[in-house]
Amino acid sequence: MKTFYKFSVLACAVLLAACQPKSDPKETQDKQQEPVVEQQQVEPTLRGETVKVQVTLPECSGNACPDFTVERLESNFSFIDQLIDQQVLNQLSHMLEVVDADKASSTVQSTEQKPNLDAQTQMYANAFIKIDEELKALSSSHQISLMIKPKILQSKGSLATVVLNSSSYLGGAHGATAQHYYNFDLKNQKQIQLNDLLLPKQKATLDKLAHDAFKVWIVDSKLANDPKEYEEAWPFQVTDNFLLGEQGLILQYGEYEIGPYVVGLPRLVIPFDQLKGVLKPEYLPQVEAPAVSTPAASTAT
Structure with a gap:
């Protein structure tokens, strides 16, 4: 009788253990390894x-x-x-x-x-x-x-x-x-301001680039064959009225600043490739590095 009682108790214990809900191993693992969401700076x-x-x-x-x-x-x-x-x-x-x-x-x-x-x-x-x-x-x-x-x-x-x-x-x-x-x-x-864009000691370089763009503008606009002759009437000056365009630094002039009324509102554009080492890097277009190509595997002959 005692032996039967012992087996009964043991069987009940086994049944109770089997009825308990089992935790999902995958769910437990996911909870433990929840990724930390990094807040990106807006x-x-x-x-x-x-x-x-x-x-x-x-x-x-x-x-x-x-x-x-x-x-x-x-x-x-x-x-x-x-x-x-x-x-x-x-x-x-x-x-x-x-x-x-x-x-x-x-x-x-x-x-x-x-x-x-x-x-x-x-x-x-x-x-x-x-x-x-x-x-x-x-x-x-x-x-x-x-x-x-x-x-x-x-x-x-x-x-x-x-x-x-x-x-x-x-x-x-x-x-x-x-x-x-x-x-x-x-x-x-x-x-x-315009000077805030420049690397140290680059003001003279920018002035020269702007002057070169001015001389090109004179010829392209057919205002004079000789820029020096044109500058006798309209001396060059660097304006602080600027914006960064898609192609380069744009210097915007007003009426009568570097030309007669007929030329309207002249613009001089200095391409970005001429401004490397002149403008601070954060004001130059970010050029993505070319993808590194994977060398093809050699075929044994």
Whole structure:
């Protein structure tokens, strides 16, 4: 009887062990070897849109109504927006030459606080309308216009670039246009100037490359057969208005800077292959190393 009892207890123990759920070896192994997800650093990106600056203009109808359009940039980087706002005002000042700024500012706002962009732009809009009234008093049928508009050209990478386009016609023989480029290091949140691109002691090299590009431009544009003769009237200068294009460093000039009005807004391009050892490596295109070919196995004869 005792022997039978012992066998019964043993059989129950075996049955209980068999009923216990077994862990999946593969699942246990997966849990132990869960890969650690590495957080990749997200490259900062400039995003934004342009919005029209609100100003009040007199009611007008017809083809001769003055056209005043100024836009600003609203982006995810406030330091860029503030810089572009100031450049918009600088352009307005250059185009309209409001001389009685103190009186105009007191009209906009009597406190010492600096007026906002809309209020300051209104000051220039008033000067613009005054020009239109003076032209119409002279029986002029010209339609005067003014436009300033920023645009994001390059949103990420070594440099983010914003261009400020402007044009105006204020009743003269012809209008005026301009393109100004502003380049930014988004990671460190600062504006980058042309000299910031250069390796140490390379300013003279860049100046020579730019001068060589200027002489090529003179001949290619058929402005003169001899660049030296052309430079007697239009001396060369290196501009700080630049951007990095697909093919190289672009130096953007304004009207009358290195040529007559007929040449418009000249550009000089210095190819990247000429800028090795001149620009810092991070501003040069990243050239991928060619894949190493696997030598073919020799066939025994």
